[in-house]
Amino acid sequence: MKKVKFLSFVLLVAGFMANAQDVDQASKAIDAEQYEKAxxxxxxxxxxxxxxxxxxxxLGNVYLKQNMPDSAKVYFQKGLTAKDEGKLNSIGLAQLDLDAKNTSAAKAKFDAVTSDMRRRDFEEYIFIARAYMxxxxxxxxxxxxxxxxxxxKNANDAQVQLALGDAYYGDKNQNEAYVAYRNAYQADNTVIRAKMQLGVLLKGAKAYTEAVKAYNEVIALNPNYGPVYRELAETYYxxxxxxxxxxxxxxxxxxxxYEKYMSLTDYSLTSRMRHADFLILTKEFKALEVEANKMKEIAGVNPRIMRYLGYSAYENGNIDAALxxxxxxxxxxxxxxIALDYLFLGKAKLKKGMPEGAKVVDSLQLSSAVKDFKKAIEIDPLAGMNMNEIGKELYEAKLFGAAASVFEISASNPDSxxxxxxxxxxxxxxxxNNTFQGxxxxxxxxxxxDTAFGNVLTASPGTLDALVFRARTNKLMENDEMMAKYYQDYVDAINAKGTEEVTKNKAKVIEAYNNIAAHYANFDKPKAKEYLNKTLALDPENAYALEALKLLK
Structure with a gap:
């Protein structure tokens, strides 16, 4: 009987050890970003x-990493009733609460988990911290x-230090992150991600040569560790x-x-979409179109694939498909x-509304594009930085009205x-746009x-051309007093720079003198003559100044 009991105990321990090893293998696969294997x-x-x-x-956490919250929730709820470590699944459900911005519900679940922790337990704290991150x-x-x-509870645990490194990194505390990552690797040199993260810190500091060196040290230790190749790809980018x-x-x-990273992880839809995101960054739109069409064959139901098809179709000239x-x-x-989706949609509508060589932009397409650009700004105010190119393209095509509509959006963010x-x-x-004949x-x-030029001069008082255009703008508005003021500010600034600068900008200086003279001609003839004579000092044959002086006698 004792032999039977002992044999049962041995089998139980063996089963437990095998199970633990399988979970450990799954954890290693997750760390290596081999999600399908995990x-x-x-x-x-x-x-x-x-x-x-x-x-x-x-398993629920893997589904979260793959942006499949519904599947994650199914497994978390299933795991709640498990006899062994079932309470961990409350942490997963709490992360879903955090995603939904229901912090109180998440905190209640976290508190329930921590309330019955034993004196030496600490792993739950790591999992809760990662849920927040x-x-x-x-x-x-x-x-x-x-x-x-x-x-x-355990300052020397490698996973505690690794998580601390990630938290400090996310909190933009590079020094503490470095110490924590170093401690994690020193505590357990099999935690290779900690060593890789030291290279990530160098990448963030734009020390690219040193970052690549750090990654190569990781590769020397484990050439099959996929994530390091992704970090290398992002660093080279x-x-x-x-x-x-x-x-x-x-x-x-x-x-x-990045191709090496893909070969060492998996070609699941999630990995391929991450690859597609990288192709967008590197502007490899031909490759993106091929990848997007392959993904569509695998799982056409995933809506994000339409993003990739839309971006690549636009960049490859297929506007209707992009739309x-x-x-x-x-x-x-x-x-x-995301903001970029509306930017690309707006750009596609503009292209549709202005075929090659068009002299005008279709008003309906322009109006719809502007709405999309505004939506992009609402999602991310810094998206306006991407509109600079769009506006410049319209401006250079002399489509000034359309260009103004775009720049009015992008110029609204002082942080850009x-x-x-x-x-x-x-x-x-x-x-x-207001100087066309008729x-x-x-x-x-x-x-x-006028306000836009004022913004330029506030931000950069030395941008003297803004004074000239502000004066011209006020002339179109028939605001002669302000016109004269800005022309005066311009000539004062140019004259202060010396004769060489005046000569270099002679045409604009003469324009300013003549317009100031025209302003004074109605109520101060001596002042008007003074400015006309300044013109003639620069250009003795100036027709306007000569004719105006005759009329003022």
Missing amino acids: KGLLKSIIKAKPDNGRATFL NSENPDYKKALEYLNLAKE LWGNNEPSTYKENIKKALAN KALNDYTSNPSSKV KNYLIDNFYLGNAIYY AKPDKVMLQKA
Whole structure:
């Protein structure tokens, strides 16, 4: 009888060890971003042992990483009743509450989990912290609160230190993140992600050479660790964008490393969509179109694929296909629409409304495009930076009215890096749109131009051309007093720079003197003559000045 009991105990322990090893393998697959492999392992564990609450919790988290919250919820709820570690699933359900911005419901679930923790337990704190970090509405400071509790229990645990590194990184505390990642790797050198994250910190500091060196050290330890190749790809992309002379070479390296990442993880729909996002960043729209069409064959029901089809169709010149795909995507209630979606949709409508060589933009398409651009700004105010190119293209095509409509949106954000230039273009576009032969000046729009030039001069008082255009704008508005003021400000500033600068800008200076003279001619003839003589000092044959002086005698 004793032998039977002992044998049962051995089998129980062996089963437990095998199960633990399977969960450990699944956890390693998750860390390596091999999500399909992890799902397969975890489903097998759950099928063999339905009471394994940790397996359902991990599986639910995989589905969250793949943006499949409904599937995640199914497994979290199933795992709640599991005898072994079922309470972990409350943490998963609490993350769904955080995603829905229901922080009180999430806190109640977290409190229920922590209320019956044993004295030495700390892993629950890590999982709760990660729920706060991985939420669609991350709260890194809250995550740090829980991680500090875990640290009190076991400061030397590698996973505690790794999570601390991630929380400090998310909270933009690079120094503390570095210390935590270093501690994690020193505590357990199999936690290779911690070593990789040291390279990520260097990437964030734009120390690209050092970041690549750090990643190569990771590859030397484990050449099959997929995430490091993704980080390499993103680093080469940023390097190429920050140092344009290296762009072509670095983008080639970026794309090669991303392909390596894909080969070492999986070609699931989620991974392919992440790849598609990278192709958008690198502007590889031909490759994006091929990838999008392949994804559509696998799972045409996923609405995000329409985003990729729309972007690539637009960039590859198929405007009708772009319009269909992007209209389908943005009108789908299940789509997570971003600012870029409306930017591309607006651009497609503009292209539709202004075929090659068009002298005007179709008013309906323009109006609809402007609405889309405004929606983009509502989602992300900095999206206006992307409109600079759109406005410039219209401006250079002399479609000044359409250009003004675009620049009016992009020039509205003082935090944009293009704020000054967009305001200048806005003012100019409105001005030129009101100078067409026979056109009746639109004083409402011209007032907007005046304000735009004022914004430029406030931000950069040395932009003297803004004074000239502000004067011209006020002339169109028949506001002679302000016209004369801005021309005067201009000539004062130019004369202060010296004779060489006056000579270089002679035409504008003469324009200013003659217009100031015209202003004074009605009520101060000596002053008018003074300015006309200033013109003649620069251009003795100036016809306007000579004729005006005759009339003033």
